[in-house]
Amino acid sequence: MKTIRLFDEDAFIKEFEAQVLSCEMQGKRFAVVLDQTAFFPEGGGQPADCGTLGGVPVLDVQEKEGVIFHFLKSALAGTVQGVLDWEKRFSRMQNHSGEHLVSGIIHRHTGADNISFSLSDTETTLAFNVPLSAELLAQVEREANAAVFEDVPIAARYPSAQELESLTYRSKLELTEHVRIVSIEGYDVCACCAPHCARTGQIGLIKIVQSESYKGGTKLWIQCGFRALEQYDMLLQQAKDISHLLCAKLERIAPAVEKLKGAKEQAEYDLVGLRRKRIAEAVAAVEPTAGNYLALCAFTGDELRLFAQGLKEKVGGIIVVLEGDDSSGYRYVISAKETEIMPLVKEANAALGGKGGGRDNMARGSFCAPLEQIKAFFAM
Ligand SMILES: [Zn+2]
Numbered sequence: 001m002k003t004i005r006l007f008d009e010d011a012f013i014k015e016f017e018a019q020v021l022s023c024e025m026q027g028k029r030f031a032v033v034l035d036q037t038a039f040f041p042e043g044g045g046q047p048a049d050c051g052t053l054g055g056v057p058v059l060d061v062q063e064k065e066g067v068i069f070h071f072l073k074s075a076l077a078g079t080v081q082g083v084l085d086w087e088k089r090f091s092r093m094q095n096h097s098g099e100h101l102v103s104g105i106i107h108r109h110t111g112a113d114n115i116s117f118s119l120s121d122t123e124t125t126l127a128f129n130v131p132l133s134a135e136l137l138a139q140v141e142r143e144a145n146a147a148v149f150e151d152v153p154i155a156a157r158y159p160s161a162q163e164l165e166s167l168t169y170r171s172k173l174e175l176t177e178h179v180r181i182v183s184i185e186g187y188d189v190c191a192c193c194a195p196h197c198a199r200t201g202q203i204g205l206i207k208i209v210q211s212e213s214y215k216g217g218t219k220l221w222i223q224c225g226f227r228a229l230e231q232y233d234m235l236l237q238q239a240k241d242i243s244h245l246l247c248a249k250l251e252r253i254a255p256a257v258e259k260l261k262g263a264k265e266q267a268e269y270d271l272v273g274l275r276r277k278r279i280a281e282a283v284a285a286v287e288p289t290a291g292n293y294l295a296l297c298a299f300t301g302d303e304l305r306l307f308a309q310g311l312k313e314k315v316g317g318i319i320v321v322l323e324g325d326d327s328s329g330y331r332y333v334i335s336a337k338e339t340e341i342m343p344l345v346k347e348a349n350a351a352l353g354g355k356g357g358g359r360d361n362m363a364r365g366s367f368c369a370p371l372e373q374i375k376a377f378f379a380m
Contacts, residue, residue, distance in 0.1 A: 002066030004036035008156065008180070011093060011195035013038040014086045020076050029059060032070040037061075038084055041068050045117040046096055046194045050088050054080035088121065089195070094225030095124040097154055097184075097197040098206045101144045102126065102222060104188025107170055109136060114170065115217065124222050132218040137208050144206045151201035152185040156192075204228065275303055283310035292317035294378055296371065299323060300331075305364065308333040318344065320378055326370045332356070334363045351377055 001021070006013050018034035025031075032053065041063035042048040048061035053070055060071040096119055103114045103126060112128040132140075159167060161177045169181055170190040182192045184200060197203055204225035212219050223231050239250055248256035279299070286293070293315040299307050300323050311319045318339055324330035334341050334348070345363040349355055352374055356365010367374055 001035075003034060003063075003068040005068070006036050006038040007040050007195040012198065014084050014089075016082045017079060018082060019079055023075050023077060025075075026071070029071045029073060030075050032072055032076050033067055034070065034080070034082075037068050037070070038082060039068065039070060040089070040195050044193050046092060046119045047121070050085040052083050091121070091226055092119060093195055093197050094203050095119055095222070095227060096194055097200070098144070098203045098222060098224030099124060099126055100154075100182060100184055100188050100190055100192070100196065101147055101200065101203065102140060102206065102208070102220070103128075103170065104184060104190065105140050105143050105147075106132065106136075107188070109140065112217070115215070116219075122227075124224070124227075125219060126222065127214050127217060127219040129215075129217040131213065131216070132211065132220075134211070137211055137220070141206065141208045147184070147187050148200045148203050148206060151199050152187070153199055154182065154184050154196050156180055156182045156196065205232075207231070276306075279303060279306050279310060282307060283314065286311060286314050288314045290316035292320070292378065294320040294322075294375060296322045296330075304331065304333050305362070308335045308362065311335070312337045318378070320374075322367075322371075322374065324366075329366055329368045330371070330374065331366050332364065334358075336361060348377060 006016055016036065016038045018036050020032060021035055022033045023030050034053075039049040039051065039053075039058060039061045040046065041061040043063060049058070051058050053072060054076045056072045056074045056076065058070050058072060062069050062071070099117060099119070106112055106128060107114075110128075110130055110132070112130040112132070114126055115129050116125070116127040118125045157180070158178060159181055164177065164179055164181075167181065168189065170188065171192065179191050180193050181189060182196055183189045187200075202225075205228040207223045207228045208220055209223055209231070210221040239253060242248075242253045242257070243250045246253060246256040246260065282297070282299075293311060297304065297307060299321070304321055304323055308319050308321045311321070312335060316337070318334065318336045318341060321333050322330040332354070334345055341361055341363060342357075345357065345365070348367070349365065351369075353368035354365055356363060358364055369377075
């Protein structure tokens with residue numbers, strides 16, 4: 001026996017009473033069938049309703065050939081009270097109804113078909129088979145919100161097979177009967193099985209938050225109602241924080257960030273110049289020698305390499321420059337202008353708990369040994 005779909009008639013039923021017709025173990029869960037239910041089963045891109053049956057949380061709701069199965073951790077019998085997680089359901093209704101409105105208006109402007117729809121508890125996405133310009137989307141958003149302020153009715157019904165044949169609607173199905181048609185007066189007619197708001201005013205603000213090219217068409221992310229409000233709150237707080245950090249007026253934060261970015265780039269450029277100067281000065285301070293050179297220096301990372309590179313003109317033998325200390329170990333750069341260093345590097349790594357290597361007669365790595373031991377190894 002098909003389950004009576006209370007949400008079909010009235011999407012605003014939050015609590016209901018029902019008779020348990022069957023309760024069977026399926027895997028680790030019980031599959032409960034009721035004579036009637038206000039729980040919408042997963043379908044048409046919308047997740048299953050959440051809530052409780054007889055005080056037991058409903059984990060999932062699925063439909064098979066008109067029979068709706070509620071999945072729970074405990075068994076149920078007799079008459080049970082169903083309670084929907086209304087906050088979740090209403091938010092889904094707002095976003096789902098907003099999607100109809102946006103799709104209907106886009107269809108009217110471009111003839112585009114909606115090729116995908118997905119609704120989670122954080123995100124609503126819809127995709128169309130034609131490219132949609134930013135200008136058109138701005139216009140669509142404006143018209144969709146105007147339709148919300150008009151507060152027109154949203155109605156669902158099952159037209160006769162005869163009427164269905166002549167009816168023009170989006171998401172036209174092969175089916176010739178039992179097709180649920182959802183109409184938003186003056187804006188959209190579409191086949192859909194899910195619960196919607198009763199009037200467009202209940203949708204609240206509709207915001208197209210993002211658009212991307214998708215399979216030759218366009219994918220949109222929208223937020224409606226409470227979710228749009230929550231996102232507005234989040235973004236406003238972010239903007240206020242940035243405004244506070246930059247001491248800039250809220251409406252001038254982008255130019256303030258741009259200015260900051262420019263100043264950062266200049267500072268980085270200046271820093272590179274200063275580093276080069278510091279390295280050149282350090283190289284100039286080294287006495288030229290035909291022998292080897294070993295030093296512990298204040299340079300780190302790439303500066304250490306540049307320092308070793310600079311020393312090639314002043315040191316005839318092997319150059320070993322280090323940074324670090326006995327407790328955390330030493331990072332090294334080993335180089336030489338003429339002498340082949342790689343056999344020595346290999347030997348040093350083995351003797352000083354080191355690792356590393358290189359090319360073009362320049363090696364980088366680390367030693368895990370005290371400075372005295374490193375000095376003794378190179379005997380410099
Ligand atoms: Zn729908």
